[in-house]
Amino acid sequence: MASPRPYHHGSLREALIESALTLIAEVGPQAFTLREVARRAKVSHNAPYRHFRDKDELLAALAAEGFERLTVYMNRSAAAGLNALDRFRFSGRGYVEFALEWPQHFQVMFDWPACMAKYPEYNAAGKAAFETLLGFVIAAQGDNGLPKGDPQPLALLAWSVVHGVAKLAVSGHLPFEAARVLEFTRYAVESMLPACSS
Amino acid sequence: MASPRPYHHGSLREALIESALTLIAEVGPQAFTLREVARRAKVSHNAPYRHFRDKDELLAALAAEGFERLTVYMNRSAAAGLNALDRFRFSGRGYVEFALEWPQHFQVMFDWPACMAKYPEYNAAGKAAFETLLGFVIAAQGDNGLPKGDPQPLALLAWSVVHGVAKLAVSGHLPFEAARVLEFTRYAVESMLPACSS
DNA sequence: ACCTGAACACCGTTCAAGT
């Protein structure tokens, strides 16, 4: 993929994000190091500063990328649903699947709040992910699967439920193996639904 | 409180935990530093190693302490309930209140899983906190507020819901100020309950 | 423009030494 160039890359930024994602998946955000990212991308330890103001800005880019991938997971899982309400339910399963597969990436997205809030890229990606969920709620409302009215509380409720399951599972506080976590997700999402039905 | 002694303390361990708790509340777990803890406790930067094997062991002690305080919050909030079902509901409010008041401490408890799992003190404290919640479920079952049967899934469901609300609120992803978060908690807990009613 | 090496002020952790 990479063509030989003056020093190293034509697109160091992408290479750095790539290295950073695999590093973070290996060691987690605590042990994540800018210098190690540079080493893996075969550049000097401060070449990254040409593309990111500091470590936080790289982490914000990773988090934003994470929200896009999370959206893909939700959409892919939802596609298995037979109707709008079903797709809404399945999107929550996709959410938890993402967290189980990429726990460290998931952590960067949600556990670095102070550093992230100032990066518009991060905020936009988070907003887009939520709007995907909101879309499933609205579709289910149109389909009479959910009561009409403001879809936002319903979407926030669904988000809270799947986020709680995902977070507890990832931190090892649920007494289930991975497959059972998805069953439990289903149980949790359905427990929440009756309150919404018209 | 502290009496003059040979070098500094009679009870350096407690002083270190105290310093660590205020430091972590100020700067968060990312910026938390063992050397700064020592500085604040007025001891040399490696005096802590007499009481903790390494930084992780101190963090595990903080997390364990956090679970005990979380339990106090749940019990205190539940005491306002008029019956067993009500106390169960209110305990969830206490959970979220703790997270909102001590977000960084809450983060240490749940976002350092790899480091923590090996410390029995941490596991025991987490288990005790969960058993408090389980106790509220069982009491509500006895009071006919919740259906009989295995209380564990109900307790895990409740935990997931309040944990999700707490985590999203703390990371700035809920569009509410603190007071509204507690209202939303109530809404979330009640949305989950109908599925449990007999 | 993009990359480099040297430098600075910090970490966590270890170790030999003091009382």
Added chain:
DNA sequence: ACCTGAACACCGTTCAAGT
């Protein structure tokens, strides 16, 4: 026992310099 200072191998970040 409990504490100390010096030391080691790391960080994130800055800066003057190379092509």
